[in-house]
Amino acid sequence: AQTPVKVTVTGAAGQIGYALLFRIASGQLLGADVPVKLSLLEIPQAVKAAAGTAMELDDCAFPLLSGIEVTDDANKAFDGASVALLVGARPRTAGMERGDLLQANGGIFGPQGKAINDNAADDIRVLVVGNPANTNALIAQQHAPDVPAERFTAMTRLDHNRALSQLAAKLQVPVTEIKKMTIWGNHSATQYPDLFHAEVGGKIAAEQVDEAWLRDTFIPTVAKRGAAIIEARGASSAASAANAAIDHVFDWVNGTEWTSAAIPSDGSYGVPEGIISSFPVASRDGKWEIIQGLEIDAFSRERIDASVRELEEERTAVRELGLI
Numbered sequence: 001a002q003t004p005v006k007v008t009v010t011g012a013a014g015q016i017g018y019a020l021l022f023r024i025a026s027g028q029l030l031g032a033d034v035p036v037k038l039s040l041l042e043i044p045q046a047v048k049a050a051a052g053t054a055m056e057l058d059d060c061a062f063p064l065l066s067g068i069e070v071t072d073d074a075n076k077a078f079d080g081a082s083v084a085l086l087v088g089a090r091p092r093t094a095g096m097e098r099g100d101l102l103q104a105n106g107g108i109f110g111p112q113g114k115a116i117n118d119n120a121a122d123d124i125r126v127l128v129v130g131n132p133a134n135t136n137a138l139i140a141q142q143h144a145p146d147v148p149a150e151r152f153t154a155m156t157r158l159d160h161n162r163a164l165s166q167l168a169a170k171l172q173v174p175v176t177e178i179k180k181m182t183i184w185g186n187h188s189a190t191q192y193p194d195l196f197h198a199e200v201g202g203k204i205a206a207e208q209v210d211e212a213w214l215r216d217t218f219i220p221t222v223a224k225r226g227a228a229i230i231e232a233r234g235a236s237s238a239a240s241a242a243n244a245a246i247d248h249v250f251d252w253v254n255g256t257e258w259t260s261a262a263i264p265s266d267g268s269y270g271v272p273e274g275i276i277s278s279f280p281v282a283s284r285d286g287k288w289e290i291i292q293g294l295e296i297d298a299f300s301r302e303r304i305d306a307s308v309r310e311l312e313e314e315r316t317a318v319r320e321l322g323l324i
């Protein structure tokens, strides 16, 4: 039988953790034939709650789940890990400045990056979900010099899935009719969901909707969907975020022709090298590749540039704070 793959989830006692762990254990993260070992990393105050979730995971008697550990020790949690889902983060609270937010997250993602560097398996793949996800991924990556830089990614798959769903509803087509959707830039309100390369029934999506809807409804609805969920549910997206994390890792490992993921830029499309920005990507042989050769018109250029500028500002800020 295949050796179980170790998957580490941080923030395991949180709401995304609760929606995520059962799906990993049931085989949806890596495939229905891949046994997994789970490692749940939490802060000391939340270890007991995470252990409670571990009891429930036991109670599912998942055939693919070969073991669970719960710990507040990052070195132990990442020891031998092949997949790390970094979900736990310091949220922005009232009155908090961006610098405070980045500082607090630097205190989490710097040490976790080092623990990954020192302990993870050679094939480690990291997905950062905790916000600000792109910059947290950059911080972790910069503390893991021995891990190939491209193994650090951040999640824009939820934004991608939201864009698919909004467009499918508008055009009254199944989501499966939509190809080549792309989210560019930062996982923030500046993100750019691009309909100029997306295709519906083989034709460009932007040509099938009116420009006002695209500009004034579609883009802001996708970009602000997180806030709308909080407003409606009284809590932030959890099951949909967990679902997107599953999609991201599954496609990374098993391959896809086209999706969106925030990966380190190689300079493509004018995005400064090293910045962890969302791109149209394919996954081949277990590696993300930026899809090349797309023509970017002025409308898209302006929006991609604005989001990338925000990422550059975040990178400058974490440099000035000495976090990278």
Ligand code: NAX
Pocket: 010, 011, 012, 013, 014, 015, 016, 017, 041, 042, 043, 046, 087, 088, 089, 090, 091, 108, 128, 129, 130, 131, 132, 133, 155, 156, 158, 159, 187, 226, 236, 237, 238, 241
């Ligand atoms: P919760 O507050 O429910 O859970 C977070 C958990 O992380 C808590 O149990 C906390 O104890 C733990 N934690 C904090 N610091 C930790 C550390 N140093 N090591 C290990 N665990 C630690 O938040 P939840 O709703 O689960 O959201 C988690 C993160 O996902 C947030 O940063 C949130 O902003 C982000 N999101 C990102 C999304 C994306 O698309 N990239 C969408 C959903 C979500 O908003």
